[in-house]
Amino acid sequence: MFTAFYSIGRVIGFAEIWLYGIFICLLVFTAICLLFKANRTKKGIIIILLSLLAAEIICDVIWFLIYFSDGSYYNYGLKGVFGLLLWPAMLILAGVISTKLNITRSKMN
Numbered sequence: 001m002f003t004a005f006y007s008i009g010r011v012i013g014f015a016e017i018w019l020y021g022i023f024i025c026l027l028v029f030t031a032i033c034l035l036f037k038a039n040r041t042k043k044g045i046i047i048i049l050l051s052l053l054a055a056e057i058i059c060d061v062i063w064f065l066i067y068f069s070d071g072s073y074y075n076y077g078l079k080g081v082f083g084l085l086l087w088p089a090m091l092i093l094a095g096v097i098s099t100k101l102n103i104t105r106s107k108m109n
């Protein structure tokens with residue numbers, strides 16, 4: 001997300017759409033994670049937030065290395081859109097791992 005904010009002044013016309021996509025993915029991630037009872041506890045929410053933060057940091061570093069590798073924005077054209085699919089993939093991975101962790105944690109209690 002920080003890379004998207006960083007790109008607002010550097011990428012003409014696309015950074016705002018990128019931010020909308022990020023926030024839509026966040027809303028869908030939150031809604032899906034809250035469907036599971038184990039994720040609605042205090043510890044479950046903390047684990048979900050930590051997994052979201054980890055996914056965000058990893059994705060942001062990769063995006064920055066892809067799109068701003070030499071300090072300025074590099075336009076890959078249409079191929080560059082495929083790098084943006086990393087965010088939903090990271091959210092799916094974070095959601096599955098944290099939900100599994102919360103379900104096993106709740107079964108132990």
